[in-house]
Amino acid sequence: MATLHSLASLLSSSLESLRQLPPQVVGDAIDLVSVLLLALGIKGLAKVRSARFANGLAALALGLAVLGLLIQLQPDATAWLWIAAGSAAGGLLGLVMAQRVPMTAMPETVALFNGCGGMASLLVAFGVSRYEGLDDGGWVAAASIVVSLLVGAITFSGSLVAMAKLRGWLDTPAWTQSNLRHGVNIGLALVCLVGALALSSDPGGWPLLLLVLASSLLGIGVTLPIGGADMPVVISLLNSYSGVAAAAAGFVVGSQLLIVAGAMVGAAGLILTQVMCTAMNRSLVSVLFGGALGAAAPAGGGGGGDATSYSRIVSCSPEECAMALENAERVVFVPGYGLAVAQAQHALRELSKLLEAHGVSVSYAIHPVAGRMPGHMNVLLAEADVPYEQMVEMDLINPEFPATDVVIVLGANDVVNPQAKTDPSSPLYGMPVLEVDQARQVFVVKRSLGAGYAGIANALFELPQTAMVFGDAKAVLNGLLTELRALGVGKVKETVSL
Structure with missing residues (x-):
């Protein structure tokens, strides 16, 4: 009993000491622990026997990162309610999808998850730009917001197109196999550049909306011509994009975990994309700009042979x-x-x-x-x-x-x-x-x-x-x-x- 009483006293004093620390310090400490746990979780994914536990460890790391960020920001009661409701809704939806999605639909589910990651980064940068502006963070914050908006929108719209093509809901239009698509995409890229440059003068106005809209259309324009045979490359590339957007969002909100996790996902996605291209004897440039291998093939995988x-x-x-x-x-x-x-x-x-x-x-x-x-x-x-x-x-x-x-x-x-x-x-x-x-x-x-x-x-x-x-x-x-x-x-x- 004396031992239990001593442990209880030690725990109580430790909690009291934590309460006296500044929220920023506590949040940073939790963020650092979450980064270490995430690194261990990713390392554990390399082996099948430890993959399930490692996945749970990575999920715990992400949960701690959210908690650390909330401790730093200290939102009011209304914000806490919205956060709890959003977390519950997202968790329930994820649980239902994990239970019901068949293995045949896993590729399009992965594409959808990539898109959700891009949209999450987009919303973070959109909110900061719209309601807080760019003045306080300097050029790093401004560049991070632009990258998060640009790459997040491209990832979201491109992933939705990839999912629709994998499901057989969307065919490859004939005009996307001509040089016309290059002109359209170049035009959209120039519009994105205009929006990004004008964002510094009006962070919450028309440049923000222009950048998001043009980036979303660019994601569609880049992904739409790509055929079914190149889909493994596209999915791995979009996965890399989602990591880049997440890392940029990490700079926007000051989350070490987002920066580290996004950088790892971005790098891993690029490596995997190169592996896929090598396995198909195709360059990434030819996949993105050189016409769609198997573009006319139906989603079920059949082609023209009989x-x-x-x-x-x-x-x-x-x-x-x-x-x-x-x-x-x-x-x-x-x-x-x-x-x-x-x-x-x-x-x-x-x-x-x-x-x-x-x-x-x-x-x-x-x-x-x-x-x-x-x-x-x-x-x-x-x-x-x-x-x-x-x-x-x-x-x-x-x-x-x-x-x-x-x-x-x-x-x-x-x-x-x-x-x-x-x-x-x-x-x-x-x-x-x-x-x-x-x-x-x-x-x-x-x-x-x-x-x-x-x-x-x-x-x-x-x-x-x-x-x-x-x-x-x-x-x-x-x-x-x-x-x-x-x-x-x-x-x-x-x-x-x-």
Whole structure:
């Protein structure tokens, strides 16, 4: 009891000491702790086992940063009510989305979140410029407000366009594939410059509205021409933009956490954008200004290829594929967007477990731009509890294909097209691909012979070692499970272990 009484007294005296400190000091201390926690949280995201805890740690850091800022600002009762209501509404909406958004909608959800980050930074800078002006903060504050307004508006409108295109709500207009779009975007950029220069003389008037409106239209003008095949690049770039806007907003409100977090997100987004461009053998300039690869392709991922594009196609049933799997020693699965559409990741995991119980070595070949966003396939497979060690990146898995007995391609197309290596006239030429054509036997699971975003036929489909298994990925995988169980696959080890 004496020990508890001593601890209570120590806690009481500590709280009393904190009350006597100036709000600025307390806020800065909390901000510093939140920065350290955020750094630890981001470090923990590098490993699957610690990612969930690290995500919670980062969320705690952001919550502390908000608390520290409120302690410094000391808002009145009405402001506290608005803050509490906004936090509750946003938290509830986030919880509902986390529970209900399917994996197929994750790319557009990420795009929407990027847009929300840009809008948050925009609103912060808008409020400061509108109601506090630019006189007190000097040129750093003025530049931060301009950057936050400009980049935040571009991020918000561009992200909404990306989300709409991923959802199939918006097509690429024909005029955006001509040089007219460059003139429109240059004009909008000049209008943004005029608004930014005039903002210092009238921070709460027409220059503010002009800058926000022109920046929003510029975000639409830059994103609208970009096609579906380039969407992984666009999403990672918009993610970088949201980080830049957040860092600028951090300078506006004096938040160390926003500055650090925004800088890290901005830098990471740029690095990821470069990785995506390298994986597609395209420069960032060509993605943004050089025309849209796959712009005419529908949102579902189908293109212009059909059965008439091929002269030699061999199809087989799940029963024949199951017999090949039964005799295989090494199997590699190649997930694509079709796997996500079919929501077949759990069936794939069950099939993998069955093969592993039969003594088969199983791995998953991950292409950097497979799916609709960076890391889409990793997230999809992680949802089905696929061990992270079995997800092998393209550069590591390609040398292993010649020693692979069976490759099963699930809804992927352009990322396995060997024309990228052999045909200089192909729009994919030079793009690094998964070299599944080197494997002994390849089964391609697709609903049809439709082309990918590049809109060209896939030479893989006509190779002698390739057979097509037509159908929904989930139905095909469940059929393989049924056939393998009928063949007794997976029961040998179970009997031995007993």
